[in-house]
Amino acid sequence: MSSSAPVRSGYHHGDLRNALIRSAAELAQAGGPSSVTIRAAARAVGVTPTAAYRHFAGHEELLEAVKTRAMELLTASVNEALDRLDPVGDPAERGLSRLAAIGRGYFAFALAEPGLFRTAFAGGLPPMPAVAESGPFGKLIEAIDDLAASGYLPPQRRPMAEFAAWASVHGLAMLHLDGPLSAAPREARELALERTIEIIAEGLGGAALTERMREELRRAVQG
Template identity: 55%
Template sequence: MTTSKRSYHHGDLRNALIRAAAELAATGGPDAVTIRGAAREVGVTPTAAYRHFENQADLLEAARALAMDGMVAAMADYLAEVPTQGDPVTLAVERLRSTGRGYVRFAIEEPGVFRTCFTGGLRDPGSDGMGEPAPYVLLGEMLDQLVAVGYLAPEDRPGAEAGPWAAVHGLAMLLTDGPLSDLGPAERETALERTLDLVSRGLATGPRGRATH
């Protein structure tokens, strides 16, 4: 076996290649992810890498899944900061907003990895084509909580993920690759909070939601 640039246990070459691919994506985006490049980073031959991944798309999909895990972890960190005691409506709205903050922060801090998260389709191929990616599932849980506390009307719940995700993802793209990429930290924070304000107000269709706006 070729001496590795990265340490990995025997039999764990696949995971080492995925981690290397994710790091390539972090610096160069999804186009930088190649089997040859990942093999070079790990310190093995491309032939060895091809035993684990059929092609570049296969490796990129594995890197995408790892990147998605990182995004969910960032969202969970912000979610953990929300108090557990207080007004149920206020807490439910703040949980929704916290996931949006984590999403945008991840995009700003890890733009290459963020781009890699969305190189494939919405559905997660690791779940037989029936599942949704974890950020989508987490957002759905936040929306379900808004319905439970009366903030979001039940009839408006089906498919409600699209609006909040579009708003937050659009802002993330503007801040990383678009005309808002030159904003300073304070201006970014203002843009984020205003976007979250609009999302929150747009979801306030239930009796408790209308009462707060």
């Protein structure tokens, strides 16, 4: 994915709150959540911290606004991957393709924008109903529900399946960002994602993928 980083625009009178959020998002992009402070965002915009405090009670409130922005950008990456999918007639293959595209959009954003990705999850997420309403997790639930409706995902395997899939791709992203895979070449990263998605798909269905399904997954992962 090409970086969907926030673009700095000049501060216009009456729009200080949004200008501070944009500047704080740029700080997060460069240095992660720990770089987001009222003072630094105010300095970047060209106002005093006192002026910034008229819009944010403190650092935590500004960070929450930046987390929301980071999650919006992560969601945009997932939607972009979904939009690039070719039409697929078979319901099960369509569901698997959507599953793979969601994983690819999620993983691509993590590697392209590590500062914003870390910020999106800084301090945890809101309760599950809010997380599931929109964003990448909501898209994942829809894809897994489609697999269940198609008959590919047996009823006994449906409970909590979205958490297993999310944990697998999120964990792979963190291994590349902060773990032993941080120096892995691009080819290895792509293969790791492809195999992770394939294993998730086979685990959901409880059987080996057909060659046709495997090819659909591969196309969706590669984009």
